[in-house]
Amino acid sequence: MLLKSAKTQALKKELELASSQSLRYAHDFARLYKETKKHKDELAATNRQLKRYAEDLQKNNSLLKTVNNELQEAYYDTVHRLVLAVEYKDRFTGQHIVRMSKYSALIAEKMGLPERDVLTILYAAPMHDVGKIGIPDSIISSPHKLTSEEFSVMKRHTIIGAEILANSKSHILTVAGQIALTHHERWNGTGYPCGLAGDAIPLPGRIVALADTFDVLTSKRSYKDPFPIDHATEVIKKENGKHFDPQVVDAFLANLDKIAKITCELNPKVC
Ligand SMILES: [Fe+2]
Missing domain, CATH: 1.20.5 (Single alpha-helices involved in coiled-coils or other helix-helix interfaces)
Incomplete structure (x- = not known):
């Protein structure tokens, strides 16, 4: 219990x-x-x-x-x-700058430049002749071949352009200044304003030199009719290694189809 x-x-x-x-x-x-x-x-x-x-x-x-x-x-x-x-000073420049900047970008692209540099050249190239604003109208619009004295004044458009575009924080304007200064330099050192030769000429300046010349050749001027594309291309080939950087000429020739297409679209009288 x-x-x-x-x-x-x-x-x-x-x-x-x-x-x-x-x-x-x-x-x-x-x-x-x-x-x-x-x-x-x-x-x-x-x-x-x-x-x-x-x-x-x-x-x-x-x-x-x-x-x-x-x-x-x-x-x-x-x-x-x-x-x-x-x-307003140079009545040929308007369409010229559109064509030559497109040619320049095509050449830059064919040379394998990064897209950013190609675009920089596309936007900077139109400013190559901006220094003409500081050249007297009588010289810019002269219907005659310039005298050597007038030509000396005309050459100053490179330096004036570079001065207008100098000291900018913008990369495009800096390259534009470089182009303005060097687009009349020649690969063999006989150009102006500094007589630079070869790689001493910045690449954008070398590219624009060819693009600018090709467009002048294929355009009407007061002193000449436009050259057909074939004729203009022969002139460029003859200047390979003299006026123009051989690598730029190679890229231009390798892209000739696209370049000719732009010429025919924007300057149909040549085609
Ligand atoms: Fe020029």
């Missing part, structure tokens, strides 16, 4: 212990659940906040892109207008 009562007591105690443990577990579980839910809510709030940030960033990014595009457009437009200012 005594033994039975002791066993009952022990069982009762175990039951009480198990019951209190279950209560503690339930309490801990409820606390954990509450904390987990709180973290989950906090995470959801953080997610919502991050989503709002991402949306704001996207909006700002698209606004910046629009502003950047507008600035770029204004920049090219300003450059174009600067070049058009020269057209």
Whole structure:
């Protein structure tokens, strides 16, 4: 009897212990659940906040892109207008600059220049004769062959162009200044204004020298009719290694189909 009562007591105690443990577990579980839910809510709030940030960033990014595009457009437009200012003095320049800059970019591309450099040449080349703005009209528009004195004045358009374009923070304008100064230099050192030879002439200047000459050859001037493309190409070939860098001539010849296409589109009288 005594033994039975002791066993009952022990069982009762175990039951009480198990019951209190279950209560503690339930309490801990409820606390954990509450904390987990709180973290989950906090995470959801953080997610919502991050989503709002991402949306704001996207909006700002698209606004910046629009502003950047507008600035770029204004920049090219300003450059174009600067070049058009020269057209008032030299009535041949308007279409000439469109063609010769396209020829220049095609040559640069064929020479394997990176796309950024090709585009720089495309946008910088039209400014090659910007210095003509500082040359008297009587010389620019002279219907006759220039006297040696007049030609000396005319040569100054290279230096004036370089001065106009000097000290710019813009890479395109810096290259344009380089082109303005060197587009009448010759591979064999007989050009002007400095008589530079070979690699001493910056590559954009060497490229524009050929593109400019080819367009002058295939254009009408007061002193000559336009040369047909074949004839102009022969003149360029004859000047290989003299007036022109042989590598530039190679790239020009390798791209002749595309160059002739531009000539025919923009100067149909030649084709
Ligand atoms: Fe020039």
